[in-house]
Amino acid sequence: MAALTAIAKKGRKVEGHRPWPRVVVSKEVWRLAIQELVEARASLLGLWGDTGCAHMALIDEASNDILVVTVEGREFPSVGKLHPPAIRLERTIRDLYGFKPVGLPDTRPWLDHGVWGVKHPLGARKRSPVRAASYAFLPVEGEAVHQIPVGPVHAGIIEPGHFRFTANGETVVRLEERLGYVHKGIESLFAGASIDKAARLAGRVSGDSTVAYALAFSRAVEAALGVEAPPRAVWLRALMAELERLANHFGDIGAICNDASFSLMYAECGILRERTLRCTHACFGHRLMMDQVVPGGVASDLADDGIDHLRALVEAVRHRLPELIEIYDNTASLQDRTVTTGYLSPSLAREFGAGGYVGRASGRAFDARKAITYPPYGELDFTVPVFDKGDVNARVWVRIREIEQSLGLIEQIIERLPKGALRADFGTPGGVREGVALVEAFRGDVLVSVRIAADGTIARCHLRDASWFQWPLLEAVIEGNIVADFPLCNKSFNCSYSGHDL
Numbered sequence: 001m002a003a004l005t006a007i008a009k010k011g012r013k014v015e016g017h018r019p020w021p022r023v024v025v026s027k028e029v030w031r032l033a034i035q036e037l038v039e040a041r042a043s044l045l046g047l048w049g050d051t052g053c054a055h056m057a058l059i060d061e062a063s064n065d066i067l068v069v070t071v072e073g074r075e076f077p078s079v080g081k082l083h084p085p086a087i088r089l090e091r092t093i094r095d096l097y098g099f100k101p102v103g104l105p106d107t108r109p110w111l112d113h114g115v116w117g118v119k120h121p122l123g124a125r126k127r128s129p130v131r132a133a134s135y136a137f138l139p140v141e142g143e144a145v146h147q148i149p150v151g152p153v154h155a156g157i158i159e160p161g162h163f164r165f166t167a168n169g170e171t172v173v174r175l176e177e178r179l180g181y182v183h184k185g186i187e188s189l190f191a192g193a194s195i196d197k198a199a200r201l202a203g204r205v206s207g208d209s210t211v212a213y214a215l216a217f218s219r220a221v222e223a224a225l226g227v228e229a230p231p232r233a234v235w236l237r238a239l240m241a242e243l244e245r246l247a248n249h250f251g252d253i254g255a256i257c258n259d260a261s262f263s264l265m266y267a268e269c270g271i272l273r274e275r276t277l278r279c280t281h282a283c284f285g286h287r288l289m290m291d292q293v294v295p296g297g298v299a300s301d302l303a304d305d306g307i308d309h310l311r312a313l314v315e316a317v318r319h320r321l322p323e324l325i326e327i328y329d330n331t332a333s334l335q336d337r338t339v340t341t342g343y344l345s346p347s348l349a350r351e352f353g354a355g356g357y358v359g360r361a362s363g364r365a366f367d368a369r370k371a372i373t374y375p376p377y378g379e380l381d382f383t384v385p386v387f388d389k390g391d392v393n394a395r396v397w398v399r400i401r402e403i404e405q406s407l408g409l410i411e412q413i414i415e416r417l418p419k420g421a422l423r424a425d426f427g428t429p430g431g432v433r434e435g436v437a438l439v440e441a442f443r444g445d446v447l448v449s450v451r452i453a454a455d456g457t458i459a460r461c462h463l464r465d466a467s468w469f470q471w472p473l474l475e476a477v478i479e480g481n482i483v484a485d486f487p488l489c490n491k492s493f494n495c496s497y498s499g500h501d502l
Contacts, residue, residue: 003036004060004067011069017434018223022055022068030071033058037083043353043366045438046447046464047079047089049097049122055462057436057447059353064371068436068449078103085352085469096187097123108136111180111501122188140166140174148483152181159497163486170482175475182501190461195221198458199294202448205463206499207288211237211244212441213463213499214293216448219374221295222426224435224452230421233297234375239310239413240280240289240298241440242406246317247276248442249399249406252494256396257328259487260337268324272317279313282306297423307414314407325400338393342477342489345390352473355444355466357402358493360386361394368440380412392492428456441466443494465499 010032011023025033033056036042045057045066053072056079059065071077078101080087090101091110098120112119113135119128145168152160162178186205190198202217203210215237222229229237254269277287283306284292292299303309328334344354349362359366367384369377385401387394429452436449444466453459474493478486 003041004033004058004065007033007036007069008067014070014434016224016432017068017436018226020066020068020436022070022434022436024053024070024072027071027077030056030069031077033069034077034079034082037079037086040350043350044079044083044085044469045353045445046449046462047086047093048449048462048464049093049099050460054093054099054101055449057449059371059438066436066438074098075100075102077101078105080104080106083351085472088472089468096121098126099123111183113180113183121185135178137164137176137178138174142168142173144168145173152178161497165483165486167483170484172478172481172483172486175478175486177471177475179471179497180501182498184498184502186502187460187462190458193458195295195452195456195458198450198461200291202461202463203290203293205502206465206496207290208248209244209441209443209446209465209496209499210288210290211240211293212439212446213448214291215241216437216439216441216446217450217461217463218293218295219437219439220435220448220450221452222435223437224433224450225426225429227296227424227426229297229424231376231418232301232420233422233424235413235417236298236302236422237293238376238380239302239410239417240284240292242409242413243276243280243283244289245406245442246403246410247273247280249403250276252491253328253396253399255494256338256392256488256491257334259491260334262331262334265324265328265334268320268327272320272324275313275316279309282309294423296426297421299423301422302417310410310414314410317403317407321400321403328396328400335393337485337488338396338492339391341392341481341485342395342492343390344473344477346388348473348476349390352469354469354473355440356442356470357395357398358444358466358470358473360384361398362390363388366445368438368445372438374437374439376413379416380409382409392488395492429454432459443467443496444470463499463502465496467495467497467500470495471500 008023010029011025014022042058047056055070057068080090081103090104095112117130119126148165150163152162160181164176166174203214205213250269250273254266257265281287344362346363349359349364365386382405433452439446447464449462451460
């Protein structure tokens, strides 16, 4: 961490920020931090606004150490000018706070669709007429090109998002996304909330990752307050996280195959997903395990017959999964749709710090469970599956291998689950405290930064979904493919609208 350490020494350290340092830096040092991203010595973990300042979290590519840098003022040198993954994050800061990233190459609104009635709701709130703002999509020049608008309303039960295709015949020349339709003002709702209320809110940022979000928020609060969850709670959290991973991966694999018109796999994976959800309900009283992970530990214990349900689930999956893998791998028509489709290059995955199956299918082996080794994963035996083909097929195989690893983790957890308390107490902090956490959700790493006021309420909370760095890559992988392959590419990414739109 030599370079980031040098940057940290050039700033003023903020006391009470745990477990990684936060330093207030000048604009010149902020530019040095940007250069670390440009030179690929660090990856961007997050970039967000605050009262009178902006924060940027970086992770050292070699050591996995994390540093948060802060630049004060309403203007700061644009990160996106030199590092494209930051562009949408800076556009969001402009929308929410009214700050000016100097040199930002794209100044169009991102989350603000012109219907809020105010501008810059987290900054100097200004009244604004309620009107649907026009949005200028990027131009495409060439002969015989045409545009295909899709969404924001889609068929079936799916969140809203607009996709503007420019195509030459059936070949996609450019895809541009327009998101923000499910902006909920979550970061505003956190302000002034009690820790318990904020934990419930965090678990609802993206419902399919409720365990991961609640865990990231809880770990950030615990870091800020210097609290450790009891051992049994720590292991139960990991159990819930792996069950959540199983259910989502089953759903994704089935949906990808369904988008390739292979409904048999969709049905079979749906059965396994349903078995997993029924198991989680039997074990924790809720199919999604919502509100079970809380700051200080967990809300309830594993049911008395929970281990029996878990062993039955693992046995059922181990029996059926190899048969489904064989079906998937030996169906020529299915392979024809997934192999080589939606290729994401390793260099682009690396530049955007792509997490989860998107990054690992393109050679980026980052997994917060290994890189950060938060408990109890440092005591568990598992591997991170990595492929280098970067296509839809590779993203399916990452999920398959992760299912196998999660089954092994569940077996280890139930064999070694310690006894004891479920939740640690924590009192009023007695001063401002800050914490940050990075947790591996099923689609990639989730970052949470929290500042707790002296009275114990939440002063500021920022949550960053893996989708922030995956949505732009979906635009890249569809280029050169046919329009009909977009559902395959889209589902192989399965980015979160809700987790992105905040």
